[in-house]
Amino acid sequence: MKTAKSITAMLIAVLAAGGLAACSGGSSGGVFNQAFNVSGHWAGTISDETGAARAATMTLSDGGGTVSGTISITGHTCISGGNLTGTAVQAPANTTGDNPLTADQENSNDGTVSLTISSAQATGGVSAVTISAGGAGYTSVPVVSFSEPPSGGTKAEGNAVLGTGDTAGEVGGVVITNPGSGYVLAPSVFFSGGGGSGAIADATIDTATVSDSVTFTLTGSSSSLIGSYSGVWKSNTGTCSVETSGTVNLSRL
Structure with a gap:
């Protein structure tokens, strides 16, 4: 009887320890509490009205989701560059291997970014x-x-x-x-x-x-972003006087 009681006690202890581990937020496939932050230098391509991919760079500062920075585009039919403002939002969901009862965002350095460039074009x-x-x-x-x-x-x-x-x-x-x-x-x-x-x-x-603006909507991780842009931009060259739109593909340098 004593032996049976000892075995029962050991099983209860093992099960209790397993339950505590399950509730602790541990994950065999995740990295605890990663952050989605887009601060730094980015480079890639932005398509223009002709569909051609134009070289582009961004320098961003992400202060807890409030983003500012600059963009420079080479050869775009409308936009050559300017100042950016916007927001970055981390993806809220846990991913594969995470405990669904916790909100520790293991494996989650993904998110979305919305950035706007504005002009003060004279008309x-x-x-x-x-x-x-x-x-x-x-x-x-x-x-x-x-x-x-x-x-x-x-x-x-x-x-x-x-x-x-x-x-x-x-x-x-x-x-x-x-x-x-x-x-x-x-x-x-x-x-x-x-x-x-x-x-x-x-x-x-x-x-x-007057103030025209173009908004960039991007998704991805802290190392790569893809998405699109659209807006109205009245260029000095007259070649981009109506709505402009295209795709964006950027990687962190």
């Missing part, structure tokens, strides 16, 4: 039109037209004025009837009709500051 309406060549042979007032502004803007409008005396038959000026809005670059000015030809004019825009 505005047409404030003046300067005649650089009046042309010749105009017997009636030609129609004036302006090139289209980027998406979201309104097209400028105006009326031509013919010269008199020594400048008769030439375009002497343009009266702006609607300055339009949203121009990043000064629009082209066109003259049609009126029986003449050769009139040339240059527009000037009265700029105001």
Whole structure:
């Protein structure tokens, strides 16, 4: 009887020890309490409007999930670089081999990052039109037209004025009837009709500051991130005046 009681006591002790180990959060396949932190230097590619992969680098500082930094992109049709702000969030779930009763996040250095780059791009309406060549042979007032502004803007409008005396038959000026809005670059000015030809004019825009932005949404680990970006960015080159989007692939250096 004493032997049976001793064996029973030993079994109870072994089972109790096993239960405590199971509740302790130990894992045969995990690393305890890893962190998802994106601080450091990153390099990779970002696709542009043409689908081409452009070389990109990011330098990030992650202070407990609040992220700031810079980005530089070579050869992108719209964005060359700027300052980044955003957040990083660690994946909350335990992974294979972890005790599901604990929240120690073993094996979890994965997460998501949301970063935004903003511009202070100057846009505005047409404030003046300067005649650089009046042309010749105009017997009636030609129609004036302006090139289209980027998406979201309104097209400028105006009326031509013919010269008199020594400048008769030439375009002497343009009266702006609607300055339009949203121009990043000064629009082209066109003259049609009126029986003449050769009139040339240059527009000037009265700029105001607007803020366009592009957001990068990335997922991965503390060593590699992939994802996409989208937003509106009015480039100085005029080649990226509407929504831009693409893919991102980065690795920590």
